[in-house]
Amino acid sequence: MKPLSGLRILEFDGLGPVTFAGMVLADLGAEVLRLTRGASAGAPAFSEVGGAILHRGRPAVEADLKDTADLERVRGLVASADALIEGFRPGVMERLGLGPEPCAALNPRLVYGRITGWGQTGPMARQVGHDLNYIALSGALSMMGEPDRPPPPPLNVVGDYGGGAMLLAVGVLAGLLEAKTTGRGRVVDAAMTDGSALLTSLFHALAAKGLWSDARGANLLDGGAPFYRCYACRDGRFVAVGALEPRFYAALLEGLGIPAAEAPQHDGGRWPALHARFAAEFAARDRDDWAARFADSDACVTPVLTLPEATAHPHNAARGTFVEQGVIQPAPAPRFGGEPPAVTPQPPALSLDEAIAGWR
Known part of the structure; x- marks a missing residue:
């Protein structure tokens, strides 16, 4: 049995961090339903890029949130859920009638997890942006890269996933622990600017002691130290x-x-x-x-290994760091005991009525 077995989480499908958080929670054993808008409702094709990897472990449940009948069915799922996670811009869920207050009225113990770039409040809360913008504003991006070049995009691991999805998952789990003892849920406001700023804590501590310079490539951990x-190497690797x-x-x-x-x-x-x-x-x-x-x-x-090289490296192979189920993919982490948790493939899609029946 996995650590989160028995927990029910409703994921409102989106891009980036909410999808990754849903995968992590499902990997750990939570029963996650991924509500999707479906292609006919104008969902961006990019939302399906996760496919067999980022969407593993939980079925897609198509719902038109602008349809009254579907909305009522979704409310029924909210009433049975332990947690909800969503990554829409501030105000979207409220306009649908699925904001924290009406959901709490349906289910007082619900943990309501929200992930955005700028957060639910603040003068930039409703502005658009992407990972690169969020880590730029938090100060994290300024420390990366060569001193004579603009900072490079460090993939989406710092804002979307490290500062966003993982802290959303931590916040939801903290809320679930609290709800278990109090019977009351909690709203989790996870912002990628906040999270990526938190990830720079060490460098604030070093700077406070005069051990970190704003100049890139001049410090111990930013490439300034030759060691x-x-x-x-000779072969270009x-x-x-x-x-x-x-x-x-x-x-x-x-x-x-x-x-x-x-x-x-x-x-x-x-x-x-x-x-x-x-x-x-x-x-x-x-x-x-x-x-x-x-x-x-x-x-x-x-x-420095490429992705294909990393999957074949003897250490990673011995630990089962990567697995193959349809496609090669990272195994769930962390592990509890010896072996990594098994990968649960993406189950077949469910209708709303099937999802409701399964949660009764």
């Missing part, structure tokens, strides 16, 4: 170097054949020269040559 960054601690740095120097006296670790004035020297050393061999050389070392040197 914590990526390097190109890359290695990641994370030799932060002195003994790990010593192992790095040993593997590179550089005398310790020629490469003091924390002399920032010599970092540019060390960058160049390390870069030249790594450029002299292929990536996998370096991976083999450092395989049994404490130097914290690993190959």
Whole structure:
């Protein structure tokens, strides 16, 4: 049995973080129904991009929320749910008559999870945006990238998923624990600006002690340190170097054949020269040559793998980090005990009446 078995969660289908949060909750055992608008109702084709991976573990239930009969059926599902998650712009659910207050009237113990970019309140709450905009405003984006170039889009893992979906899931689970003891639900306002700002806590702490500069590429963890960054190899592929601690740095120097006296670790004035020297050393061999050389070392040197390479790596294979069910995909995480939780494929779609019958 999975940890969230027995919990019922109603997911209003959307893009990005709400879909990922629904997947995570379903992976952990919650019974999730994914309410979809259906192609005929104008749902964007991009909403189906998740397919067998992001939509795994829960059936699609088509509902037209502008249809009175469908809306009443959805209210019936709300009345039986433990939690609801939605990712619409502020005011959309209220206009449909499914905002927190009417839903609480139907189900006082309901945990109502909301995920947006800017949050439910504030002067920008109703403005449009995407992951890149949210992490730009939180300050997270300013710390990423090379010092002489604009910050690069760091995929959607910082705003949509790390600062958004995962904190929505945490908030919903916290609300469910509270509702179990009090019988009262809670509204969870998860904003990607808030969440991505929270993810920068360490760097605020370092800055407060004078240990972090606003200049990109000048700090310990942003590529400024020659012993914590990526390097190109002879074959055009890359290695990641994370030799932060002195003994790990010593192992790095040993593997590179550089005398310790020629490469003091924390002399920032010599970092540019060390960058160049390390870069030249790594450029002299292929990536996998370096991976083999450092395989049994404490130097914290690993190959930078592509997605297909990552699925085949012996460590990931031994742990079952990726599984194949129709398509290769990441296994659920975290794991409880030894083995990773099994992947539940996307079940067949249900009608609203079938979904209601299953929740009675």
